[in-house]
Amino acid sequence: xxxxxxxxxxxxxxxxxxxxxxxxxxxxxxxxxxxxxxxxxxxxxxxxxxxxxxxxxxxxxxxxxxxxxxxxxxxxxxxxxxxxxxxxxxxxxxxxxxxxxxxxxxxxxxxxxxxxxxxxxxxxxxxxxxxxxxxxxxxxxxxxxxxxxxxxxxxxxxxxxxxxxxxxxxxxxxxxxxxxxxxxxxxxxxxxxxxxxxxxxxxxxxxxxxxxxxxxxxxxxxxxxxxxxxxxxxxxxxxxxxxxxxxxxxxxxxxxxxxxxxxxxxxxxxxxxxxxxxxxxxxxxxxxxxxxxxxxxxxxxxxxxxxxxxxxxxxxxxxx
Numbered sequence: 001x002x003x004x005x006x007x008x009x010x011x012x013x014x015x016x017x018x019x020x021x022x023x024x025x026x027x028x029x030x031x032x033x034x035x036x037x038x039x040x041x042x043x044x045x046x047x048x049x050x051x052x053x054x055x056x057x058x059x060x061x062x063x064x065x066x067x068x069x070x071x072x073x074x075x076x077x078x079x080x081x082x083x084x085x086x087x088x089x090x091x092x093x094x095x096x097x098x099x100x101x102x103x104x105x106x107x108x109x110x111x112x113x114x115x116x117x118x119x120x121x122x123x124x125x126x127x128x129x130x131x132x133x134x135x136x137x138x139x140x141x142x143x144x145x146x147x148x149x150x151x152x153x154x155x156x157x158x159x160x161x162x163x164x165x166x167x168x169x170x171x172x173x174x175x176x177x178x179x180x181x182x183x184x185x186x187x188x189x190x191x192x193x194x195x196x197x198x199x200x201x202x203x204x205x206x207x208x209x210x211x212x213x214x215x216x217x218x219x220x221x222x223x224x225x226x227x228x229x230x231x232x233x234x235x236x237x238x239x240x241x242x243x244x245x246x247x248x249x250x251x252x253x254x255x256x257x258x259x260x261x262x263x264x265x266x267x268x269x270x271x272x273x274x275x276x277x278x279x280x281x282x283x284x285x286x287x288x289x290x291x292x293x294x295x296x297x298x299x300x301x302x303x304x305x306x307x308x309x310x311x312x313x314x315x316x317x318x319x320x
Contacts, residue, residue: 046318047293047296047298051293051295052160052161052163053089053090053292053294054291054292055084055289056095056262057076057263057289057290058095058234059237060265061073061100072287073116073266079304080119080289084119091124093165093232094116098112098116098125098131099111102133103132105138105142105143124158124167126154126155126167126169126170126199127201128235129235136152154168154169154171155167161294161296162295163197163294164197165198166187166199167199167200168180168199168219169200170200170202177215185222194297197229197231197292200219202215203261205242205245205279207274207282208235208237208238208240211236220247220257221247224245228257229257229317230259232260233262235263236263239260239284239290239311240260240281240283241259241280242276242279245259245278249277262290265287270284283303286307286311287305288303299319300314301316
């Protein structure tokens with residue numbers, strides 16, 4: 001029955017119920033302030049559409065100590081395959097270092113193919129440094145073919161739902177990198193969508209063993225200037241979520257880009273070093289994948305572990 005008390009309307013009651021329900025559904029891992037919970041709940045209420053599901057991770061197939069079926073890559077592949085079975089429209093983003101140790105064609109055939117190769121047709125790859133330990137990354141480009149981008153340059157873009165998505169190559173130098181940056185500038189100018197996601201291998205910010213890398217700093221600044229929303233990377237074998245940051249690495253909740261390191265695809269996990277500014281949540285004990293729901297106005301994220309009792313992280317954010 002409608003609530004007819006003064007100052008109380010059915011619409012207000014319904015909105016309040018949605019906010020409270022969203023607050024329960026989108027609680028963050030670890031300590032979270034009341035203000036943060038309220039903001040998350042308010043954002044969740046605005047993200048009512050189904051969206052498109054995306055799974056992402058890097059640093060995947062290392063079968064040097066285990067047979068493929070017993071490797072970490074097999075465990076994360078099982079998570080993704082189960083999700084794809086339920087949602088045929090879902091996609092997979094590979095954040096580099098698909099195979100170890102050196103990206104040979106044989107590594108793709110004997111270690112990657114039996115694990116993450118199960119959903120090769122749904123995978124959008126980006127190359128890591130281990131791919132380039134084989135000259136010109138011939139194993140990587142030979143395996144993925146046209147899906148790795150035109151002319152074996154390693155960068156390309158596409159759309160998922162209402163989102164524009166950009167795959168970049170963080171291994172390029174000098175003229176190759178300048179060509180990539182010029183392409184990125186033009187791509188961003190041609191795709192002025194509300195929501196933009198970019199991904200590559202080397203993190204601009206990281207508390208992991210490799211640490212922060214400046215090789216993609218210029219690309220980061222371009223993305224910030226273009227009001228992009230989310231960057232996914234690998235390289236350090238851990239999970240680390242950063243608050244939104246501006247072009248200089250300062251926290252900027254209004255226009256900053258959020259970076260998430262997801263180097264948990266199956267290769268051995270590695271220690272953290274010194275905590276970087278604006279690092280919010282991290283874990284280096286759990287294999288898993290990042291599950292995104294890309295919606296019209298924003299996105300939901302969830303780190304899904306391979307073990308039921310493993311580390312988890314989840315939340316929601318609006319696009320700029």
